[in-house]
Amino acid sequence: MGSARKAGETNTALGAVILEAGRSHAALARKVNELAALQSVITRYDKASVTRWLQGMTPRDRAPEFIAAALADFLGRPIAPVDLGFPEQQQRPVVARALTYCEDVGETLHTLAELGSTDISRRSLLGATPFVATALMDPQRQWLLWLLEDDQAPRLAAVADGGPAEQVQAMIEMFDEMDNRFGGGGVRASIVHYLSTQLAPMLQQRNLPAHQRRPLYTAAAKMAATAGWCSYDTADYGLAERYMIQALRLCAEGGDRVLGGQILAGMSHLATSLGNPAEGVSLARAGIATAKSSGSPLGLMRLHAMAARGYAALGNTRQATASLHAAGKSLDASRGPVEESPWVRFLDHHYLEAEAALVHRDLGEATPAERLANASVEANSDRRRRQAISRSVLATAYLQQDRLDEAVDAATNALDQLSGVHSERSVQALRDFRARLAPHRGEPIVRDFELRARPVLGAAA
Incomplete structure (x- = not known):
């Protein structure tokens, strides 16, 4: 943790981390500009800007977040602005908690309810929710550990008939239809409101029968993942990441491996699109490990496609091509939507065509x-x-x-x-x-x- 620094004092903490990263001031400035642009923020920093930061100037607005993210990317470990000698910014605790995959699922529900409430009110939240690529590492590790340890989880979970989960499933279908037709921005607020004020409290009820609880957790995981996708669609990338992390934890409680793979696919898509393709490939591979035991060829197809997207962004033609081939084989292995989980029935050869087009574009083909x-x-x-x-x-x-x-x-x-x-x-x-x-x-x-x-x-x- 960086020590407190008075305004105008030389920023030795920042200097030490830049030295450790072994990158030039110009390279750091370019990376900061790239990360900012990925979140629709235009900055024009150069090596002189870095010199001013080292001399004690604190950059304005979200720049300290982007500087920390750039250095974290160079070093492959989490770094916060305060570690770089910048003043600690006031954040609602939920913003930090929502990046954590909690062992206590009750804490996950509390975090989701508070995150949704704060999101809806929009009070000071958006400026304090950067996308943090390194924060995706621990949820991925925790999920894989759960996958190894929970041999009782169903391989191809079905949506429950009857009970509260059926009602939630009807809401999911309605929201999905609206999202597909009009984009995530048109439906995001409604999803977040339902998730935080209806669904999370439903799961917090102590008298919920055990046979209803597991499918309800699965439905809540899908709803949280949809909130993540819709946040992604409105360029609220930090919120998208947080909803997806919480969705993955709920999915473990529900025990649905197909949905878990799809949430990891969403995380992979987000990471690759925001300039972190190596992490995107890692998340896709974790999803592939999940989907191989799920009995869902369509789910596996999508994850191979996400791996291909990451490899293409890395310029790895051989691996990208191999991943596309694997995606095609998985598609051929599917016996059609009716034999698949409801979570992947929207996937078909047209989906793969669209993703493959992006892969070939990025490879210059x-x-x-x-x-x-x-x-x-x-x-x-x-x-x-x-x-x-x-x-x-x-x-x-x-x-x-x-x-x-x-x-x-x-x-x-x-x-x-x-x-x-x-x-x-x-x-x-x-x-x-x-x-x-x-x-x-x-x-x-x-x-x-x-x-x-x-x-x-x-x-x-």
Whole structure:
């Protein structure tokens, strides 16, 4: 823990950690800017900025969080701003607790209820919930230990018929439908409110019969994971991480390995998308270990696809290709949705096409990326978020083949698709494409697109 430092004093704690990391001031500044951009915060720090921090200046707003996250990434261990000599920021205790996979599930329920209540009120929470990649390590380890120790857990758990879990399942289906049609932003507040004011208190009742408790924990885990996905969709990445961690703990109490694998898939997606693909691969592999014993080929398919996404972001073509092949084999092994857990029945070959298109895009393999993105666009006419993302991937595939007019046309269609959809994931996919347009910004068609896109995507960096 860093010692207290008066304003203007040389920041020796920061200097020591930078020295330990062995990175230049310019490299640290670049990493801070990258991490901030991933959370939709524009910073323009350089090596002179780092010098000022070392001389005692405390950067404004969320910068100390991003500096700590950058150094944590370099060193592979958790680091807090206070460890770097920055003033300790006032945080609600729940923000820290929600990053913990608690052994006491009662504490998990209390944390979820408080997190949801604070989230809904929005009082001072959002500015104090950074995404912390290293915080995903312990939940992953705790889950794998549970997996090894709990031989009694059902391999392919079914949603209970009757009882409170059936009511919760009906709510889950309604929320999923709204999420798919309009994006997570349109339904997130309702999910969080139901989770924290109805579902968590339901599980805290002492007179709940034992045969109803386990399926209810599973349903609550799914609801918490959905809150995480919807937070991800609104760019509340720190909240998404916290809901997913709590969901994984509830899932262990429910004992559903299929759902556990899917929660790990969500964590993997989040980590890879926020610039931590090595952790994304690790989480996907933990999910694969879970899904292999679950009797769910579709669940396994998705996890292999997430591993492929991580490997592609790392530039590991061989492993990414092998993971896509494994995903295809798992898909072929499935006997159809009716033979699968309700948690994975939405997965099919169209899902794999969309994910594979992203993998090929990141590997620079434009021809298969174009083919698969086109197939995803055609197959998802009623899912506007997926349409928008796949059209953005298609635009990049065209651009990688120097087909600028077609690229901009596809991106414009993606932009139109976003009307009425509250999905930061779709927006980020288009921002990725716009960034790739930088070498062509002198072209009139590109200038026109950037002008039209600015109200939705914000100003280009």
